[in-house]
Amino acid sequence: MLKSVVGHSDDPESQSAIAEVIEQCINQLAGAIPQAGMLFAAIDFDHALILKHINQVFPGIDLIGCTTDGEISSTLGFQQDSLTLILFCSDTVKIAAGVGYGVRQHPTAAAKQAVRQATEKSGVGAKLCVSVPASYLEDGSTTSGEEILRGLKMALGDEVPIVGGTAGDQFRFQKTYQFFQSQVLTDALPILIFCGDIHFSYGIACGWKPIGRKSIVTKSAGTVLYEVDGEPALEFYKRYLGDRRPTAEHPLAVYEGDSNRYYMRVPNTYDLASGSINFLGDIPEQAIIQVTDISRDEVIAAAKTSFQTALEHYPGTVPEVILLFSCCCRRWLLGTRAKEEYQLVKQALPEDIPICGFYTYGEFAPLEPQGSTYYHQETFVTLLLGTR
Numbered sequence: 091m092l093k094s095v096v097g098h099s100d101d102p103e104s105q106s107a108i109a110e111v112i113e114q115c116i117n118q119l120a121g122a123i124p125q126a127g128m129l130f131a132a133i134d135f136d137h138a139l140i141l142k143h144i145n146q147v148f149p150g151i152d153l154i155g156c157t158t159d160g161e162i163s164s165t166l167g168f169q170q171d172s173l174t175l176i177l178f179c180s181d182t183v184k185i186a187a188g189v190g191y192g193v194r195q196h197p198t199a200a201a202k203q204a205v206r207q208a209t210e211k212s213g214v215g216a217k218l219c220v221s222v223p224a225s226y227l228e229d230g231s232t233t234s235g236e237e238i239l240r241g242l243k244m245a246l247g248d249e250v251p252i253v254g255g256t257a258g259d260q261f262r263f264q265k266t267y268q269f270f271q272s273q274v275l276t277d278a279l280p281i282l283i284f285c286g287d288i289h290f291s292y293g294i295a296c297g298w299k300p301i302g303r304k305s306i307v308t309k310s311a312g313t314v315l316y317e318v319d320g321e322p323a324l325e326f327y328k329r330y331l332g333d334r335r336p337t338a339e340h341p342l343a344v345y346e347g348d349s350n351r352y353y354m355r356v357p358n359t360y361d362l363a364s365g366s367i368n369f370l371g372d373i374p375e376q377a378i379i380q381v382t383d384i385s386r387d388e389v390i391a392a393a394k395t396s397f398q399t400a401l402e403h404y405p406g407t408v409p410e411v412i413l414l415f416s417c418c419c420r421r422w423l424l425g426t427r428a429k430e431e432y433q434l435v436k437q438a439l440p441e442d443i444p445i446c447g448f449y450t451y452g453e454f455a456p457l458e459p460q461g462s463t464y465y466h467q468e469t470f471v472t473l474l475l476g477t478r
Contacts, residue, residue, distance in 0.1 A: 092183050092288070092477045094411040094444045095119055098165035098174040104136040107173045108143045114165065115177055116147070124148055124177035126185035126282060128222070128413075129155030129269055130448040132171045133259045137267055137274045140173065145272045148177070152187035152211070154280035155269035156222040159258035159418035160428065160449035164436070168429040170260070176446035178411070182287040182477055186212040189270040190279040193224055194233045200279045201241030208283045216250050216283035218290050220413070220473070223279040225256040225451040226266050235452045235465035236372045238279060243463065246283075252463040253292055253473045255415040255450025261422065266451070284475070289406035293399030293472045294455050296354055297392035298382035300343045302330055305380070310373045313358075314366050315342075318379065322365025327357075330381045336360060336367055338419045341468050345378040351457045354382070354468045356419055371452065371467055386424060393431035393470045397438055400472040403459045408440060409474035414447030417468045421449045431470060 095118035097111035115124075129144065131137060137157070144153060155175075163174045178185050188208030190200025209216065219242060224233050235256060242252050257266035268278040284290070305326065309317035318326035327336045336357035343352040356370045373379075393416070401409075414435065421428040428449075435445070453466040455473075 091180055092410045092475060093122060093179040094176055096163045096165050096174065096176050096444045096446050098161070098163040098169070098172060100166060100169050100172040102171060104139050107135065108140045111173055111175050112143065112147050115175060119177070119179070122179045124151055124179050126152040126187060127175060127177040128282065128446065129153060129175050130158050130161050130446070131155065131173045132161065133157045133262070135173060137269065141269060141272045141274065144175070152185060152282070153269065153271050154187050154222060154282055156257035157259055157267045158448035159260055159451065160421050162414050162432050162445065162447040164445035168432045174446055176444065180477065184212045184214065184285040186283055187270065188281050192277055193238060193279040194227055194231060194277055197234065197237040198241035198244060201238065202245045204279050204281045205242070205245035208281055212283060212285045214285045216246055216285055217288055218284040219246055219250055219252045219281050221252060221254040221279065221281045221454060222268060223256055224266055224268055224277050226259060226263055227277050228265050230264065239454060239463060239465050248462060251292065251456050252454050253471060254454045255448065256452040258418055258449060258451045261418060287477055289404065289476045291400045291404040291459065291474045292455050293396040294457065294466065294469050295392035295395035295399065296469045297389035298341060298343070298354065298384055298468065299388065300380035301383045302381055304378050307373055307375050307377045307379060310375045312372055313369045315369060315373045316364065316366045323367045324360055324365040327367070327381060338423060338468070339384045341382055343380045343382050344373065346457055353457065353464045353466045356467045371465060384423065386427065389420060389424065390427060390430045390434065394434040394438055396470045396472045397435045400474045404474050406476050406478050408476065408478065409443060410476035410478065412443055412445040413473040413475070414445060415453050415471040416447070416449050417453060418449045418451055419468045420470065435472070
């Protein structure tokens, strides 16, 4: 059995919001004791106060979470400036939290620290890892989603799927917070590992359509794309966009080897002198890429595709928990239509199932069932959990 309950409040006052959320959770728990939970909160709350109240009511709970660019739950649907909490109870599934510190400078060491802490508590190896690490830090610097993922894979092993997203701050891109038990952190890597009798599946979709011919990255360094097919990156984009500059509306599809599966990379800034483009994620040299075009209807429909893919591959009968991770760029580009992502998932549910999630600054998930985990952008990720 995996029981989960969700509380969600759009009250802007921290004390009132967490009181409402806790009351909702207690009523649904009906006496059950949660062993773990996840908290997703808007940036302007008093997070220390909120964590203090949660830990007073549920002492010793393995809690992680982060600030967001929007919150999602089966209680209030899609919201901004809100607070949502999901709690997990099970007599057959072990759920344990860990945290690593200093993730920007030492992502591998932080990942090992988090995994070691969680596995020492669980006593068994992880079957699944959910992570919500830092993105923007106090000094304006950023973490690397790829380096975080690389560290987690080294610590967990390649066979353990990693799902989640990086923390947000409501499109300010200044400073994000992460939560671990009663701690409010700014440069941390919190994780939850799921062990024991746990069923899970995941699905991803983006909705952007690749256009033009496939090309090869002939020069890049980290997040900077210099040349494609031997010409400057800006000239490559100009071939498809004309005089329009690269923006989040036209991310790159980066293919996994020779397959037709790809992950997304969002243009950030560009340099006219060199013709280079800086992206919000690494662009591997020799990777096969395509420019993509946006249809907002298809971007919204991708939420349903993501959920249906996860449901088709769920190894049990009916999932008991749904976690959603969607990109902040999707929310920004969809505007008032962002709520339709959650609505499509809700309408596709086979029965009433607790849902919780948030809008991220980058997503983690495998590209396919049983595949390796990748760092994504502009992608909608669905994670289904259960024991039946």
